[in-house]
Amino acid sequence: MKIIQAGETAAPETGPVAPAVQTPTPSQTIVAAAPSKKVAEIELSSGRTFTVRKLGPLDRMLASKAIGSEHVVNALYANYAMIACSVTAIDRQPVSMPSSQSQIEALVFRIGEDWDELTDEMGKVFKTAEPDTFDPDAVKN
DSSP: OOOOOTTOOOOOTTSOOOOOOOOOOHHHHHHHHSOOOOEEEEEOTTSOEEEEEOOOHHHHHHHHHHHOHHHHTOHHHHHHHHHHHHEEEETTEEOOOOOSHHHHHHHHHHHGGGHHHHHHHHHHHTOOOOOSSOOGGGSOO
C-alpha cells in the first residue's frame, strides 16, 4: 500500500513517477513576489525581549495615518511613532501595529526606559550593508 501525499498523483506500480507540477494560486504568486520583511528579536540588558521589523511602504503609510496630520510634520514625534510601529512583540507577546495617536503613545510608554537601547540595537540590525573599504581603482570608466 502506498500513501499518496498532497500534490502527488496515483500511479501504477510499474515504476517511479515524477511528482505532479502544481501551479501556484494567484495569492501564492502575490505573496512570493512581495519583498520579505526583515524581522529581528532583540534582547536588551534589562532582560526584556523586543521583536521588531523593518517597516515597508504600506506600513509607513499606515503609521503616518495613525500619527495624524498635525504630528506627522513633527520630526521628533514622527520618529518615536515610526519606531514604536516597528515593534511586533514585547517579551514574545504580540503587539498590534498602532492605529491611533493614543495607541502609539501607549506603546512608547510600554517600551519605557528601554527606548534608547532598543533604538540603538535596531539601528545596528537594520543598518544597510556598506563596503568596508573604498577602492578607487575598482571604479574606472
